[in-house]
Amino acid sequence: MSTNTVSLPRKSWKLSLDSWAVVAALLAALLIRAGVFTRVPW
């Protein structure tokens, strides 16, 4: 049986694409909440 262990990548400050998407969406939500953008047309 293999004795190797899955080592998780070392902790770095680089965000994953997933996390960037969350940051961008929350930032957009905050800007709308703060009234910077009042309307988003569709």
Added chain:
Amino acid sequence: MADAIALPQARPAQPALQFLRVVPGVLLLAAVGYAGKLLERNVGTYAKAHHWTFPNIEYVLWAILIGLAISNTVGVPQIFRSGVATYEFWLKAGIVLLGSRFLLGDVLRLGGVSLALVAMEIAVAIAFMTFLGRAFGLRPKLTSLLAVGSAVCGVSAIIATQGAIDADDEDSSFAIAAILALGALSLFTFPLIGHALHLSDHAYGLWAGLAVDNTAEATAAGALYSDAAGKLAVLAKTTRNAMIGFVVLAYAIYWASRGEAKTVGNKAAFLWQKFPKFVLGFLLISVLATYHFFTEEQTTALANLSRWAFLLTFAGVGLRTNFREMRKQGLRPFAVGAIGEVAIAVFTLALVAGAGKLFGF
């Protein structure tokens, strides 16, 4: 003329370079998506003015069709490819923003129903795909990748599992090609079946979220039916995505016990690393909307922003689907995937019908 002195060139910062590299492709996504929106508005009006009988084709389908036409005829030039690949980013940002359209109570109620259905779907899908893979004589790790891809969330699950079980790149690309080809087919077949069976928006949305593998395709298949079905499809698919860590961990432990993959050290850290963070963003926005952090007008603005993000996603789904490339990957993984997907679609349809009777939708 004096010799030019070669000054050391200031190297542009890496993030700035990366940003510039994605700009052309993002503009292409926006152009294709907006063309889809314009076509939806104008083709219907033109047909009506000329008394033609023409089906009402939504912007979702137009954006996908234009993308498919480009990708499968002239192809997507290299300069646009990095930007086109950002469609996953827009998809996840769109899902987070869509949280503003769900009150926490709805998320818990519908999420609870979805969770029960997802657990059944995952168990049956993995068992059935494993059986099919063995029956067709596929390599065991390729079978594992196809099972995870069809049970949980398509390409992301395959990529996450590949690293955890030490699968070959070749197996991974076979599995991804099969899942993407079947996802593309589901865009056209699911809405037709849903209409033929007169499924309600609620039932159809749940079904699309449970049965369509890739998140982008599940979102598009839902939106092609109706806005309400699109919302439900995203919720059910997000619940399914949340399970990715557990399934990948189980596979990693299984293959490690056979001595064919590394053992997992810290299981909690493994689960957190594989957990899709956009699910947390979606829940956070939903909590904020529930407690009236946003006014009604702001909620509408957030929902519209989510639709713009999805528009870029749908354009990306078409642009990255190349049937010629998929055909090169061989028939057997595709056949296993196709038979498995049909069985999963029938099983999840029965699950949704049963849940509909139980919960009255």
